[in-house]
Amino acid sequence: MLLLWLICGFVLVSVAFFIPGDQAEVWPNLNSAGIAAFLYLLALVGYTMRKPFGRKAQITVWAATLVTLGALGMHWTGMDSMSHWQQKTLLSIREVIGRGIIRAEVPESLLTVLDTFHHQKGKKATLQQVFMNQYPGTKVGDNIHKPNHETDSLRVYVSSLSDTLIAVTAQEMYVKGRERSFKNFNERVGMVQERFTLTAKGVRHESEN
Amino acid sequence: MNPKTDSQHEFSSEYLQLLVAITGATLLLVFGFERLFSHQRFTPDVFIPFPWIVAAGQTIDDGLQMFSGKLPTIMSMSHRLALLADMLVVFVLGPTLLLMSWRKMRLEKEQKGRSSIRGLWTLLFVVGGVASFSVVIPAIPIAIIQRSVATSLFHAQAVQTNKDYMINDINFIALYAHQHKILPKSMGGGEGSYLGFSASRELVSTENGEYIVSPSPNQCAIKATSKLYPSAAISVVVNEAGNLREWTYTGPFE
Numbered sequence: 001m002l003l004l005w006l007i008c009g010f011v012l013v014s015v016a017f018f019i020p021g022d023q024a025e026v027w028p029n030l031n032s033a034g035i036a037a038f039l040y041l042l043a044l045v046g047y048t049m050r051k052p053f054g055r056k057a058q059i060t061v062w063a064a065t066l067v068t069l070g071a072l073g074m075h076w077t078g079m080d081s082m083s084h085w086q087q088k089t090l091l092s093i094r095e096v097i098g099r100g101i102i103r104a105e106v107p108e109s110l111l112t113v114l115d116t117f118h119h120q121k122g123k124k125a126t127l128q129q130v131f132m133n134q135y136p137g138t139k140v141g142d143n144i145h146k147p148n149h150e151t152d153s154l155r156v157y158v159s160s161l162s163d164t165l166i167a168v169t170a171q172e173m174y175v176k177g178r179e180r181s182f183k184n185f186n187e188r189v190g191m192v193q194e195r196f197t198l199t200a201k202g203v204r205h206e207s208e209n
Numbered sequence: 210m211n212p213k214t215d216s217q218h219e220f221s222s223e224y225l226q227l228l229v230a231i232t233g234a235t236l237l238l239v240f241g242f243e244r245l246f247s248h249q250r251f252t253p254d255v256f257i258p259f260p261w262i263v264a265a266g267q268t269i270d271d272g273l274q275m276f277s278g279k280l281p282t283i284m285s286m287s288h289r290l291a292l293l294a295d296m297l298v299v300f301v302l303g304p305t306l307l308l309m310s311w312r313k314m315r316l317e318k319e320q321k322g323r324s325s326i327r328g329l330w331t332l333l334f335v336v337g338g339v340a341s342f343s344v345v346i347p348a349i350p351i352a353i354i355q356r357s358v359a360t361s362l363f364h365a366q367a368v369q370t371n372k373d374y375m376i377n378d379i380n381f382i383a384l385y386a387h388q389h390k391i392l393p394k395s396m397g398g399g400e401g402s403y404l405g406f407s408a409s410r411e412l413v414s415t416e417n418g419e420y421i422v423s424p425s426p427n428q429c430a431i432k433a434t435s436k437l438y439p440s441a442a443i444s445v446v447v448n449e450a451g452n453l454r455e456w457t458y459t460g461p462f463e
Contacts (some may be wrong), residue, residue: 078352
């Protein structure tokens with residue numbers, strides 16, 4: 001009988017484990033096997049605690065089983081939800097960092113252009129000429145951001161260039177933005193993207209994704 | 210059957226001694242295990258009585274991978290099988306050996322007989338007990354600790370998120386303050402001075418906080434107070450070059 005119960009338990013839990021298939025995360029497999037194990041344990045306790053065990057022993061074992069399974073269930077579901085929350089939080093922190101870097105670095109370079117533009121002496125150069133002095137040879141579509149470190153994934157593309165207006169589009173290469181289907185400047189999809197437009201009156205900001 | 214006599218059978222001194230021995234062995238095993246493997250990362254290569262901790266570790270690891278722009282790792286089949294083996298030991302093998310051997314010994318006692326393989330049943334009872342109690346003993350404390358850790362983590366993260374968003378808001382105010390200093394008076398600017406700068410209504414009151422801007426000729430002070438945690442505040446100064454300096458955090462932001 002012991003062997004039969006063991007075989008049934010192994011088969012039941014193993015089959016349940018493989019039902020969700022080979023998914024990226026192992027949670028669906030574990031959860032499915034956990035439900036099967038829970039049902040198996042209830043059946044096992046029900047079977048083994050029959051007579052000749054007395055009422056006191058039955059109540060004690062059932063109570064211990066249910067309290068333990070309840071505590072394990074709480075821990076299990078708590079770890080499931082908390083680890084997913086932590087994963088989501090990590091990604092949202094990365095998004096905040098990405099936007100923070102964009103908002104701290106990109107407008108600063110445009111304000112340098114604006115400062116130079118308004119403090120010219122003699123013959124006045126256009127915004128575009130001032131910008132080109134700062135970024136020689138740049139044309140629309142070029143990335144003007146020099147990476148600060150190996151994993152720096154920020155791109156700052158010149159999206160519009162004229163005598164009176166300069167627009168740059170700052171984009172993260174792998175940090176997801178608000179809309180997953182948003183088409184980015186460089187054809188990627190769903191990444192953080194912010195646009196800054198410089199005119200003689202100053203910088204205008206637009207958070208695109 | 211007399212109920213008193215019946216319960217005396219189930220909780221006999223022999224049985225209780227066995228139970229205490231199993232609990233002691235389990236505690237030794239748990240602490241020994243912890244000492245042996247405390248320096249290792251959670252990997253399913255070693256037996257872990259709580260397989261969901263490995264799954265949680267993988268989920269967080271995936272988050273870190275994505276944080277760094279890498280693809281999440283997919284757990285190999287051998288690791289999945291190791292997790293399944295943990296599940297089988299904890300939820301099938303242990304309880305089945307414990308309860309079935311207990312039942313067998315109880316039945317033998319009832320029939321007043323002594324089986325020649327009683328020693329084997331006792332051994333199975335001990336093995337099953339160690340496997341089961343390694344999960345049962347810590348189950349309730351870890352469930353309580355986990356809830357309390359989760360609550361404090363959620364709170365700490367909510368405070369940090371509010372702080373991050375407020376720093377972003379301050380960056381924008383600083384940008385427009387610096388821009389005001391650059392622009393000539395003919396365009397509404399300060400022409401080399403922060404004086405006259407006032408942030409727009411959308412900038413001084415966002416969903417994250419309230420911002421008070423105090424411009425002087427060479428610098429512009431910004432005092433931010435959180436809307437979610439009123440005792441939390443940030444003070445910072447935009448210096449002459451337009452850079453943010455002298456960051457001060459108070460209250461929960463400290």
